[in-house]
Every structure is written in structure tokens, then in C-alpha cells.
Amino acid sequence: MKLPAYPLITCDPFFSIWSRTEKLYDSNTVLWCGIEKKLTGTVTVDGEKFRFLGKCPGKPIKQTALNIEPYTTEYVFENKKIRLTVTFWTPLLFSDLHVMSLPCSCIDYEVRSTDGQKHDVKIELTADGGFCYDDKKKKLEGKIFNDSFGDYGQLGQIEQKPLSKSGDGVSADWGYLYLTGGEISLGRGGCQHLKSVISFSQLDGAERESNIIAFDDIYSIEYFGEKLKGLWTEKFKTMGEALAFLKYNHDVLLDEIIKQGERIIKDGEKFGEGYVQILTSAARQVPAAHKLVRNGKGELLYLSKECHSNGCINTVDVSYPSIPMYLLYRPELVKAMMTGIFEFSRMKIWEPDYAPHDIGTYPIANGQIYALGTKDAHGQPVNKNEVYKLEDFDKYYYEDEQMPVEECGNMIIMSYAYYYVTGDPSQIKDNFDKLKEWADFLVDTGVVLDWQLCTDDFAGQSKKNVNLAIKEVMGIAAFGKICDALGIENDYFYKAKLYAESLTRLAQWKGYLEFSVGLIYTWSLKYNLVWDMIFGFNLFKSSIYANESNKYIENLNIYGVPLDCRGDFTKTDWMMWASCLDTTGYNTELFSKCMLAYLADAKDKYPFTDWYETKKPERKGFCHRSVQGGLWMPVLKDMIMNKGK
Numbered sequence: 001m002k003l004p005a006y007p008l009i010t011c012d013p014f015f016s017i018w019s020r021t022e023k024l025y026d027s028n029t030v031l032w033c034g035i036e037k038k039l040t041g042t043v044t045v046d047g048e049k050f051r052f053l054g055k056c057p058g059k060p061i062k063q064t065a066l067n068i069e070p071y072t073t074e075y076v077f078e079n080k081k082i083r084l085t086v087t088f089w090t091p092l093l094f095s096d097l098h099v100m101s102l103p104c105s106c107i108d109y110e111v112r113s114t115d116g117q118k119h120d121v122k123i124e125l126t127a128d129g130g131f132c133y134d135d136k137k138k139k140l141e142g143k144i145f146n147d148s149f150g151d152y153g154q155l156g157q158i159e160q161k162p163l164s165k166s167g168d169g170v171s172a173d174w175g176y177l178y179l180t181g182g183e184i185s186l187g188r189g190g191c192q193h194l195k196s197v198i199s200f201s202q203l204d205g206a207e208r209e210s211n212i213i214a215f216d217d218i219y220s221i222e223y224f225g226e227k228l229k230g231l232w233t234e235k236f237k238t239m240g241e242a243l244a245f246l247k248y249n250h251d252v253l254l255d256e257i258i259k260q261g262e263r264i265i266k267d268g269e270k271f272g273e274g275y276v277q278i279l280t281s282a283a284r285q286v287p288a289a290h291k292l293v294r295n296g297k298g299e300l301l302y303l304s305k306e307c308h309s310n311g312c313i314n315t316v317d318v319s320y321p322s323i324p325m326y327l328l329y330r331p332e333l334v335k336a337m338m339t340g341i342f343e344f345s346r347m348k349i350w351e352p353d354y355a356p357h358d359i360g361t362y363p364i365a366n367g368q369i370y371a372l373g374t375k376d377a378h379g380q381p382v383n384k385n386e387v388y389k390l391e392d393f394d395k396y397y398y399e400d401e402q403m404p405v406e407e408c409g410n411m412i413i414m415s416y417a418y419y420y421v422t423g424d425p426s427q428i429k430d431n432f433d434k435l436k437e438w439a440d441f442l443v444d445t446g447v448v449l450d451w452q453l454c455t456d457d458f459a460g461q462s463k464k465n466v467n468l469a470i471k472e473v474m475g476i477a478a479f480g481k482i483c484d485a486l487g488i489e490n491d492y493f494y495k496a497k498l499y500a501e502s503l504t505r506l507a508q509w510k511g512y513l514e515f516s517v518g519l520i521y522t523w524s525l526k527y528n529l530v531w532d533m534i535f536g537f538n539l540f541k542s543s544i545y546a547n548e549s550n551k552y553i554e555n556l557n558i559y560g561v562p563l564d565c566r567g568d569f570t571k572t573d574w575m576m577w578a579s580c581l582d583t584t585g586y587n588t589e590l591f592s593k594c595m596l597a598y599l600a601d602a603k604d605k606y607p608f609t610d611w612y613e614t615k616k617p618e619r620k621g622f623c624h625r626s627v628q629g630g631l632w633m634p635v636l637k638d639m640i641m642n643k644g645k
Contacts, residue, residue: 001068001277004602004609008039008073008088009105010288012230013305013362014172015215016624020605024075024086025051025060032288032607032624033169033308035135038128039213043111045081046119052077052084056126070261070283081119082203085110091246091253092287093260094330097300098235099253101292104214104246106254107181109198112206121200125211127179129192132156134165134173142191144184149244152180153194162219163227166361166385168311172217180243181211212246214239221293221303221313223340223365224347224388228293231300260329267328267635271585274592275634278576281599281608282628286325289626291363292336302336305362307624308606309458312358313365314340317403317455320410321573322629324636327421334418335427340365341411342431344388351393354404354441355411355434360387371401405445405468406454408438409475413531416478419485420535421640428482439479439492442472447499448506448517456574458611458621459566464517466507467564470540471528473499477537493537500539511547515564523551524564527577530633534640549582553590557614559598560591569620572610573630580637588634 002022008029009017017037021027029039041053043061050061052075061084065076071092077084087108093099111121129140132155142155156176165173182198198209216239219227236242246253264283268276290304304319306312319337326333340359344367350356357370367387376382377395390396412435419428428435447469451461454468462468473496480492507517515522526548532540552561560570561578572595579587599608601617607624 001280001596002600003068003281004599004605005607006066006068006073007284007288007607009213010090010092010284011103011105011215012220012291013289013307013624014175014217015103015105016285016288018607022066023060023063024053024066025055025063028055029053031171033171034606035169035171037131037171038126040126040128041086042124043077043082043084044122044124045079050077050079052086053125068280069258070264070280071257072261078114081113081115081117082121083112083114084123085112089254089257090284091257092284093253093256095256095260097292097330097332098232100287101231102214102236102242102246103216103230103232104212104242106246106250107211107213108208108254109210110206110208111200111203113204116204118202118204119200121203123182123198123209125179125181125196125198127155127177127194127213129155129177129187131177131215132175134171138173140191142186142194144186145240147240149238149240150180150247151184152178152240152243153184153186154178154239155186155191155194160218162217163222163363166311166364168306168308170311172215175215175217176239178214178216178239178243179211180247181209210247210250212243214243220291221301221363221365222385223293223295223301224343225366226296228295228301231292231294234294267632270638271634272589272592274596275588278592278595278631282631285607285624286322286626286629289624292333295339299339300332300336301340301365302333303340303362303365304337304626306358307626308622309625310370311361312370313360313362315358315370316341316355316407316410317357318625318627320414320455321577321627323414323417324632325629327417328632328636328639331418331422334414335424338411338414338418338427342427342434344368345434347388349387349390349393349396352402352404353437354402355407355438357403357407360384368397371398372396373398401453403453403455403457405442405449405452405472408442409468409471409528410455411435412438412442412475412478412482413471416482416535417531419482425485429486432482432486435479435482439476442475443492443495445472447472447503456563456571459563462516464519466503466513466515466517467524467526467528469499469503469507469517470513470526473503473539474528474531474535474537477539478531478535481535496537497539504540504544508544511543512551513544513548515566522565523555525552525561525571525574525578526581527574530577530580530637533580534637545581545583548578549587552578552587556590556594558594559601559612559614559617560594562614568613568615569611570614571627572608572612573627573633576631577633580634585634
């Protein structure tokens with residue numbers, strides 16, 4: 001499987017390291033956004049040194065294989081004497097959230113003599129000090145620890161300022177890098193890097209060893225003024241303890257993460273090998289675009305970074321497309337995506353009767369920054385890091401840049417989806433008042449929408465957007481079902497039914513639904529319709545699903561189906577959601593092959609983008625986004641609709 005970039009270390013938005021070349025030694029490793037975070041590796045065989053990782057001095061040892069599984073990236077290197085297998089993996093276990101949140105990743109080595117002779121082999125891994133700062137080189141200090149947890153090195157800035165920087169294509173400008181495995185040392189002439197040396201004397205068979213690399217950001221998130229540590233710190237008091245846990249449980253954790261990957265493969269097999277490879281390509285990227293913490297109330301917060309789109313944290317319309325993966329494998333995390341949005345919506349600054357868009361810029365979650373002015377009504381600068389302290393919405397926000405229908409629909413659908421899958425009514429009970437407020441907003445807005453921004457805001461505003469109106473209908477219907485679940489008499493589902501009938505009457509053209517009400521010949525991916533099938537609402541006729549699916553095939557290009565009739569670009573998450581309208585599974589299999597073709601031909605060497613051209617292999621923007629969790633929608637639909645069959 002050929003990818004534009006290959007996952008190596010995938011922990012969180014500040015510790016997600018990739019290779020931009022198929023040969024591991026042809027480029028330096030980078031953070032997902034392209035900032036160099038250099039890992040270099042060499043192997044010395046009987047005194048002759050070769051490089052296998054990064055652009056360090058020396059000739060490369062020939063790479064003979066590259067194998068990508070959902071949670072492992074394996075490289076094989078060979079010369080006339082040895083075979084070196086290097087495997088990168090991170091314990092992203094849905095079954096254990098404390099382990100899943102560990103900012104630690106393993107690099108495993110197997111060295112095998114292939115000529116029947118004994119050889120002295122030495123593997124050297126170097127982690128550059130650039131892991132410890134963002135754009136400008138800083139003064140660093142390092143330590144080597146030898147305690148009850150084992151030997152490990154630590155490197156970081158002399159002066160630490162956690163959470164002092166936020167933005168999109170940036171890295172942490174604070175924190176400590178850790179390395180364990182083999183003999184650990186600091187760089188020559190000062191603390192410039194951490195280095196590990198693993199030696200195999202007189203190797204005549206096969207030997208295995210590992211490095212563990214970690215990055216402790218000290219404080220992970222600022223949440224409405226409260227500084228929060230990563231969830232892993234609840235279980236592990238120090239990084240040394242976490243490294244020791246991973247070292248002593250290495251084989252068990254590796255086995256568990258491989259089994260988790262096998263489940264993903266099994267779940268996707270129904271839709272073809274291409275679909276399995278698409279899920280494999282996204283499996284690590286999705287959690288690595290999140291940070292898992294707990295607030296002072298004891299509530300879990302699973303906070304996404306809106307990678308390479310604007311850097312927002314906990315964006316509702318980024319959470320919404322990601323939920324299929326989490327509804328399948330750890331629904332509790334869907335609940336944790338919504339907690340912060342509900343809390344912010346109750347603050348004085350948030351006066352509107354619709355849902356917020358986000359709660360800040362990663363890693364500062366101090367209130368929505370989307371559509372926030374740089375100055376207030378009196379010309380005074382706005383402190384974007386203290387939004388939660390403000391009052392008077394109209395004084396600070398641009399009303400016409402909000403996404404009211406989009407985010408209300410998203411929050412209601414997500415809330416109902418979590419309840420639908422788990423049966424846990426706690427969140428819909430605790431936030432019934434806000435959900436009702438948002439549902440009433442949707443009802444009052446009416447099914448023929450005025451100019452509105454939606455999650456596809458990069459394509460601009462649109463009037464009478466049919467797909468957005470479908471989301472509105474799904475939101476109203478979902479709220480009706482929430483009321484039913486809580487034993488509250490209501491007529492919301494009936495209203496949704498009337499809206500669906502009205503929308504069909506106004507927007508149907510040749511059997512499918514237009515992009516915009518009344519604009520014949522227009523079309524779009526009606527990805528929001530999938531909930532009508534999954535929840536069994538049946539508000540739209542099945543013939544519409546079939547005609548929509550046929551329309552997508554009619555407009556299929558080499559790399560996929562465009563998002564709508566306005567251009568040739570597409571969104572991978574929405575394409576996969578829309579494929580579910582085809583009840584045969586054919587579209588899911590076909591669209592997956594188109595995505596794979598794009599990945600193989602992509603010119604930009606970034607992690608799996610969700611926004612690209614369908615006629616040429618060009619990324620429009622975005623990468624490393626959590627929205628790729630939406631690629632699991634066919635599996636979610638299949639699981640729910642065939643449950644008990």
C-alpha cells in the first residue's frame with residue numbers, strides 16, 4: 001500500500017511523527033504538519049555503519065519491504081550479512097483509556113544473521129532536541145535517570161512555559177522528551193539530543209530489542225482557565241513509571257493492539273480489500289488528532305485539534321464526522337467530545353439559542369474563537385485566551401459567520417447516537433434544556449434555509465442547502481426520540497416527518513434531491529441522509545437513496561465523487577457516508593478504490609487528507625484530521641442495521 005506519508009509515532013497533535021518517503025532513510029521525520037522532528041537511526045555491522053532512519057551521514061542499508069497494518073508500520077532492511085526489521089507502534093487501546101492516552105511509542109528491532117555467520121551489530125537511535133521546541137532553537141538541559149524503573153534519558157528546555165502557544169501548524173514549545181532502551185546518552189557539546197545504543201555481540205541467530213520514545217507536555221490542555229494533565233497521569237505518577245509499564249508489558253500490549261487492528265480488518269472485509277486498506281490508512285491518525293483529559297468535575301474530555309484547517313479545539317463539525325469509529329469501539333469518547341461544548345454553551349458569553357462551533361484554539365479551550373472579532377464594539381483588543389470570561393455575544397462575535405443549523409443538528413444527532421448505541425441516558429438528561437433549545441431553533445428556522453454556513457464552509461455559504469436541511473430534519477427527529485427515551489410527550493418526530501415531506505416535494509429532481517431547493521440539475525452528496533437509515537426514521541423514501549447513489553456513480557471521477565456540483569473536489573468522510581445510501585455495498589467498495597488511487601498518486605506528502613481534487617491527485621488542504629473516523633460509517637451502519645440478524 002502506497003501512502004503520501006507513513007505513520008511512525010502517533011500519540012497526540014504535538015507528538016505525531018511521520019515519514020514523507022517510502023524509503024525510511026530518504027527523508028527526515030516530521031510532525032504531521034511538516035515541522036522537522038528528527039529521528040535518525042543507524043545500524044553498524046562488523047564495524048561498517050549504515051543508516052536506516054532519516055537523513056543522517058552514511059550510506060543506507062537497502063530497504064526491502066514496508067508493511068502497513070492498522071497499528072503497526074514495519075520496515076525491513078537487508079545486506080549480505082543481516083536482516084533488520086524495524087516496527088513502529090503506539091498502544092492506542094480503546095479498551096484502556098489510560099494506556100490509550102500515554103504519550104509513548106515503541107520502536108522494535110529484530111536483527112537476524114542471514115549468512116550463517118556471527119556478527120557484531122549495533123543499533124543507534126538519535127532523537128533531536130527539536131522535539132522540545134517549536135520554531136526557534138532553545139537552550140536545553142538533559143538528564144540520565146537510573147532508578148527502580150530502569151534507565152532513561154530526559155531532554156527539555158531549561159525554562160518551561162506549558163501551554164504558552166496555540167495555533168494550527170505549530171508544535172509544543174515546551175515539554176520533555178524521553179528515551180529508553182539500550183545505553184542512553186546526551187549529545188556531544190551539550191544537551192542537543194538523546195541517543196540510544198543497542199548492541200548485539202556475536203549475533204548468529206535472531207535477537208529483539210526495543211526503544212520507547214515519549215513526550216510529556218507537562219500540562220496538556222487549558223480548559224476554561226483550568227490547566228489539565230493528560231489522562232495517563234491518573235495511573236502513572238511519573239514518566240519513568242509509564243516507561244517501565246510499557247517496557248514490562250510490551251509483549252502483552254503489542255498483542256492487544258495487533259488484535260484491535262485485526263478487528264478493524266475483519267469489520268471492513270465485507271466491503272472489499274480497498275476499504276480495509278482505507279481504514280488501515282486512517283486508524284492511527286484519528287486518535288492522534290485528539291487529547292484525552294479529565295476536568296475538575298471528573299468528566300472525561302476528548303478534545304480534537306482541527307488540523308490544518310484552523311487549529312480549533314473540540315470543533316463540533318469535526319467531532320460529528322468522526323463519531324462512527326468511536327461509536328463502534330469506545331462510545332464513551334463520543335460523550336467526552338460533547339461535554340465541553342455543553343459547558344461553554346451555558347456561559348454568559350454564549351447568548352445565542354443555537355450550539356457553539358468550538359471552544360478555542362488547541363491546546364487552549366477557553367471559549368469559541370470561530371467568528372470571534374479581534375476587537376470588541378469599542379475597538380478594544382479581544383483576548384482570545386479568555387473568551388469564557390466575557391459577556392455580551394453581539395459585542396464580540398460576527399453573527400453571519402456562525403453555523404447555527406449545522407452545529408445544532410450535529411449536537412442533537414451526536415447526543416442521540418451516543419444514547420442509541422449505549423442506552424446511557426445521562427448526557428441527554430443532564431443537557432435536555434440545551435438540546436430542546438437547539439431543536440426548537442431548528443424547527444423555527446424552517447426547512448428552506450436562508451444563506452448559511454455549514455461544515456463545508458471552505459466551499460462558502462449557500463442558500464436553500466438541501467443537505468443541510470436534511471441534517472435539520474434528522475436533528476428534529478432525533479430530539480423527538482430523545483424525548484421519547486426520557487418519557488416526555490412531544491411532537492418533534494411528527495414535525496420532522498412534515499419537514500421531510502416538504503423538502504422532498506420542493507427539492508426532488510429526477511428522483512434525487514437537488515443541491516439547493518429549486519435549482520434543477522444541481523446535486524450534492526447527501527451524507528446526512530445516512531442517519532435516516534441507521535436510526536430507522538424512514539422519513540425519506542428508499543427510492544431517493546437509490547437515485548442519489550446512481551447520481552454519484554454518474555459523476556464519479558478517477559479519485560472519487562465531488563462534494564457537489566460547484567467543483568471537482570471531494571471530502572473523504574462525506575463520500576464514505578454517502579456511499580452507505582447504496583444498500584448493496586458496491587459504492588463503498590468502489591469509492592474506497594478511488595481513495596486508494598488518490599493516496600498512491602498524491603503529490604503532497606502529508607498524512608491522509610480528507611479534502612482533495614477528484615480529477616487530479618492534488619490536496620486542496622487539511623491533513624491529519626480526526627474526521628477520518630467517518631470512514632467507519634459503512635461498518636457502523638452494517639453493525640446497527642444487521643444487529644441480531
